[in-house]
Amino acid sequence: xxxxRPPLTPDVDLDAPPxxxxxxxxxxxxxxxxxxxxxxxxxxxxxxxxxAADGYERATIRAIARDAGIDPSMVMRYYGNKEGLFAAAxxxxxxxPDLAQVPSGEVGAxxxxxxxxxxxxxxxxxxxxxxxxxxTAGAERMRGIFAEQIRPVLDTVCPVPExxxxxxxxxxxxxxxxxxxxxxxxxxxxxxxxxxxxxxWLAPTVQRxxxxxxx
Amino acid sequence: xxxxRPPLTPDVDLDAPPxxxxxxxxxxxxxxxxxxxxxxxxxxxxxxxxxAADGYERATIRAIARDAGIDPSMVMRYYGNKEGLFAAAxxxxxxxPDLAQVPSGEVGAxxxxxxxxxxxxxxxxxxxxxxxxxxTAGAERMRGIFAEQIRPVLDTVCPVPExxxxxxxxxxxxxxxxxxxxxxxxxxxxxxxxxxxxxxWLAPTVQRxxxxxxx
DNA sequence: CTGGCATGTCAACACGTGTTGGCCTACATT
DNA sequence: AATGTAGGCCAACACGTGTTGACATGCCAG
Numbered sequence: 001x002x003x004x005r006p007p008l009t010p011d012v013d014l015d016a017p018p019x020x021x022x023x024x025x026x027x028x029x030x031x032x033x034x035x036x037x038x039x040x041x042x043x044x045x046x047x048x049x050x051x052a053a054d055g056y057e058r059a060t061i062r063a064i065a066r067d068a069g070i071d072p073s074m075v076m077r078y079y080g081n082k083e084g085l086f087a088a089a090x091x092x093x094x095x096x097p098d099l100a101q102v103p104s105g106e107v108g109a110x111x112x113x114x115x116x117x118x119x120x121x122x123x124x125x126x127x128x129x130x131x132x133x134x135x136t137a138g139a140e141r142m143r144g145i146f147a148e149q150i151r152p153v154l155d156t157v158c159p160v161p162e163x164x165x166x167x168x169x170x171x172x173x174x175x176x177x178x179x180x181x182x183x184x185x186x187x188x189x190x191x192x193x194x195x196x197x198x199x200x201w202l203a204p205t206v207q208r209x210x211x212x213x214x215x
Numbered sequence: 216x217x218x219x220r221p222p223l224t225p226d227v228d229l230d231a232p233p234x235x236x237x238x239x240x241x242x243x244x245x246x247x248x249x250x251x252x253x254x255x256x257x258x259x260x261x262x263x264x265x266x267a268a269d270g271y272e273r274a275t276i277r278a279i280a281r282d283a284g285i286d287p288s289m290v291m292r293y294y295g296n297k298e299g300l301f302a303a304a305x306x307x308x309x310x311x312p313d314l315a316q317v318p319s320g321e322v323g324a325x326x327x328x329x330x331x332x333x334x335x336x337x338x339x340x341x342x343x344x345x346x347x348x349x350x351t352a353g354a355e356r357m358r359g360i361f362a363e364q365i366r367p368v369l370d371t372v373c374p375v376p377e378x379x380x381x382x383x384x385x386x387x388x389x390x391x392x393x394x395x396x397x398x399x400x401x402x403x404x405x406x407x408x409x410x411x412x413x414x415x416w417l418a419p420t421v422q423r424x425x426x427x428x429x430x
Numbered sequence: 431c432t433g434g435c436a437t438g439t440c441a442a443c444a445c446g447t448g449t450t451g452g453c454c455t456a457c458a459t460t
Numbered sequence: 461a462a463t464g465t466a467g468g469c470c471a472a473c474a475c476g477t478g479t480t481g482a483c484a485t486g487c488c489a490g
Contacts (some may be wrong), residue, residue, distance in 0.1 A: 035457080036467060055349045057272035061448065072478050076449060132400060133348040134270045139400050145401060169396060169404035170416055177392015181384060185347060185354050187361060189384035200430035201385055207421045215415035250487080251437065276478065284437055291479065 040078055042068040047089035052127035056086060056135045058129055084139065090128055090138075092145055094118065096153040107157055108207030112199045115175050119183055126183050129176070159211060170209040174202060255293055257283040262304035264317060267342035271301060271350045298352065305343055305353075307360055309333065322372055323422030329413045330390050330425040336397055341398050344391070359388055374426060385424040 034040075046067035050059035059198070061082055065072040079085040095118060102110050119125045131138035151168045158164040178198070181190040193201070249255075261282035265274035276297055280287040285364040310333060315324050334340045343360070346353035366383045373379040393413070396405040408416070 014431085028286070029374075032467080040468080055270075055272070057270070058349070060446080062446085073450075073470085074468065077467085083446065123407045130348055133345055133395070134273070142400055144400055165404040166408065169402055172402065173392040173396045173405060174420070175392070176391055176395055177388040177390070180348070180391055180395060187358055187384055187387065189380040190388060193381070197241055204423070204430075205389070206421070208340075209416070215412075215419075251435080254437080276477080277476085286438090287478085288480080291440065292437090297478065 007174035036078070036162050039068070039070055039074065043070070043075055043078065043085070044089055047085055048122070048124055048127055051086065051089055051131055052123035055130040055133075056138060059084070068167060083098075086131065086137075090124070090131065090141060092124055092128055094125075094145060094149045096149055099153055099157045102157075104157065104211070105207070107210060108205070109199050111171070111206055112175070112202045115179070116195055116198055119179055122198065125179070129179065129184060154210065157210065160214075167209050174205050174209070178202060216284070217320055222279065237403055243303070251293070254283070254285055254289065258290055258293065258300070262300055263338055263342055266301065266346055267338035270345040270348075271353060274297070276300070282427050301346065301352075305346065305356060306345055307339055309340075309355075309360060309364045311364055313373045316370055317372075319372065319426070320422070323420070324418035324427060326386070326421055327417045328410065330394070331410055331413055334394055340394070344394060344399060354395050371423065375429075378429060382424050386421050389424070393417060 023101065043064065046064045047059070048069065050064050053059070062072050063073050064085070065075050068075075075085060079088055088130055095114075097110060097114050099110065101105050128138070128142060132142040133139070146168070150172060151165060154168045154171065155164045160167075178190065181187045184192075258279065261279045262274070265279050265282065268274070276290050277287050279300070280290050283290075290300060294303055310329075312325060312329050314322050316323065343353070343357060347357040348354070361383070365387060366380060369383045370376065371381045371387065373382055375382075394404065396402045397408075
């Protein structure tokens with residue numbers, strides 16, 4: 001069904017110097033930035049917007065290219081194929097805060113506020129959610145982000161190590177659930193809440209999932 | 216962009232008797248069931264499965280028809296177009312329980328358990344979520360279900376009427392968030408929880424969103 | 431028995447998609 | 461100044477999609 005051969009001339013090598021890499025000494029300026037850096041960035045930005053707004057299937061390469069002001073074939077040249085584009089566009093850094101410095105009673109509030117602001121800072125996380133629900137690869141990526149970026153941070157403050165995974169999943173369920181209602185489904189009462197109200201409501205929940213003893 | 220004219224010969228009238236409806240008296244058997252009832256049901260079942268598994272865009276009419284063992288054009292004949300099919304397939308009854316009978320302290324547990332079982336009973340709710348995230352019309356439908364089926368039930372037990380909408384949204388965020396992690400993203404720690412563990416963890420949260428005074 | 435209608439199949443249309451290869455242009459090194 | 465190469469555009473391909481209309485079949489009323 002799927003034709004999965006790699007592109008013939010990928011050119012996806014991220015930051016390889018344009019000149020012969022086999023040259024023993026390239027001189028003073030080790031790696032000159034490519035002229036195409038601006039185009040690459042424009043494509044990536046447009047892709048994030050489109051994936052966030054439309055999800056994986058409905059976000060078309062043609063639309064992304066139009067937004068970026070270039071030809072669709074450029075997208076293929078730089079990112080190989082649509083999956084590659086998505087992989088590059090959803091390179092996500094949750095930037096989870098260092099909770100070791102936070103008083104243990106304030107971890108919940110800190111987490112909630114961080115994710116609200118992170119979510120509203122750019123559309124990357126909305127894109128991640130839209131694609132994570134639609135696409136198998138997207139779901140895998142979300143699991144990866146959870147395992148590599150969320151869980152480790154919680155491990156440092158979870159009182160019972162062997163329950164850290166469960167507690168992290170519970171916290172994720174509450175935070176992702178609110179993000180779903182507020183940023184994706186646009187449920188009016190969820191949209192109407194201010195940041196402070198959100199923190200006041202959700203922080204105790206997160207705090208309990210983190211520190212309350214197992215019921 | 217979109218060609219939105221209605222189908223020429225819809226035939227979407229749900230249970231209209233096949234013979235002339237203008238006949239003053241049709242005799243003893245008021246409405247004879249159509250011969251096509253089985254086909255209609257097969258299409259609907261296949262559509263629910265496909266929408267749940269693939270989301271709106273990737274669920275193709277051809278695949279649904281193949282699953283139902285009939286020709287794609289039959290789907291068009293009975294449901295007009297893909298949107299109509301989806302509308303019919305996602306006719307959702309959340310079957311929210313009557314909370315007036317439940318002791319006020321057990322409402323949270325009752326709600327959580329109900330939705331876990333409802334979610335695992337069939338794939339309708341998973342389909343709703345997949346499409347609600349992908350598709351604008353799907354999101355609208357989810358908001359409608361929330362407003363018409365969830366909020367009214369909570370209104371009956373919410374101590375502060377003017378906060379009912381907010382509290383209902385908070386509850387929805389937790390329940391939908393867990394459903395997202397467990398049934399759509401398949402996050403391992405969320406999948407591993409038993410029903411009783413889920414209720415034990417989530418019920419206090421729901422209970423607090425319902426009855427705790429506004430923070 | 432006969433005509434009409436519901437049921438169903440087949441083949442095709444028009445369109446949008448991801449993807450490809452060829453060609454042109456401008457820059458930077460030699 | 462010559463030239464190789466990266467950057468970019470254009471036109472097209474092959475394919476899958478939703479959708480449509482013409483045609484076959486069988487059931488049921490008259």
